[in-house]
Amino acid sequence: ENSTPTANGDEAVRCAAIDIGSNSMRLVVSQVLSGFDYRVLDEERESTRLAHSLSVNGNLDPQAIEDSLAALRRFKKIAEGFGVYDIRTIATCAVREAGNGAEFCRRAQEEAGIEIEVISADMEGQLAFRSVAQAFDVRDMNVIVFACGGHIEEIFPTKLGCVRVTEQFGINDELFTTPDSLKRLIAGIDKELKPLIK
Template identity: 25%
Template structure:
């Protein structure tokens, strides 16, 4: 039995996650798990800078994480930074300040490495089979697409079209205007030709959404049916396609207040979920995918599997 206790941090554009666990890679025991809506990209995501208020929130969150790590007597720590820190002119300053104040050394990974970790997380959740799947991880800064099955990755790429970036560009008024949706669609058409080429070659038959907005979709759907839904106890969730399409349509037409009052959408996702919905429906239509699954496992579980492996 592996009695190593490890901590993984996924430092995203919107949310910082901390997961402390022990055990084996394929059946780890969660000791502690928290996330904070840091909104590191707020006000600066498309300018390539972390704004002072967001910078301070990020450092303060890392100090809280360090306390949890100490309290839980962790033996090995990894903190992974993605799109927002990767592309910010002052990203190195952020990494330096966190190291000074907490002792945590942040690893900056590129989009390819990010996609590889996500695949490992999805694989660990057990939702991959023999058929090729298109895995989509909608982050705040970037979106990772991976085509693969339970034995191999056939193709993977990261695109800087995350929800925070798209919201900044296309979702300025609520509900989002039809014209903005058209512009967003045209924008995605110009950004994703390599994905379409890979998909026409490998022919994925299922869309797997990695955590994030997909967790909110699942939670809203189940809560509206009056069911108790525990994300912590869920690794994989298969959507009823009609329920998913109905929810996506309602989210796209909704106002900020309507979304804020929807049970199952966490505050940091209330606004981002509109463009996340649009990316999801866009991919389903473009690829002709009517089979959609959500995995609660993602980047941090992929890194965790590596650490415990």
């Protein structure tokens, strides 16, 4: 979070955040306005597929790590171009579950100068809801927020994200081209969901 003078002499507060997901990484640079409002100055997205091999061997993919570190360095330069030097960076399911998640965070700090906060599944849900509540008026309404991730879907905590499922069932090249591939997929999803749906 940084302040820069405006034309009327007030200080404009700018901030930046990076979201490291299982499938992609996002940067948002914003200027804080009056109240709880803000104006987006820049948005960037990089497809890194960090969770590419997680369901196969329990670790983040080495090439995806390199791509993610390169994206972090690029995002940092962009934020600094807007005068923001303190970037809140969070990582979710993939980094949280990976055996080499802590090593990835260490390298991000050393090689990109980015400190990563690995958040819990509960915090993921809270932040998803807050972002929806900020964008839409949900007062006095019963709402469910469905956050579609690359590695985990959250109405119930399940491990049915698109990257994990396609790798777990080996259907990258044969998705729905054979009856067996579809049956395997449905059976795997049913097995994951049955304990959650009573």
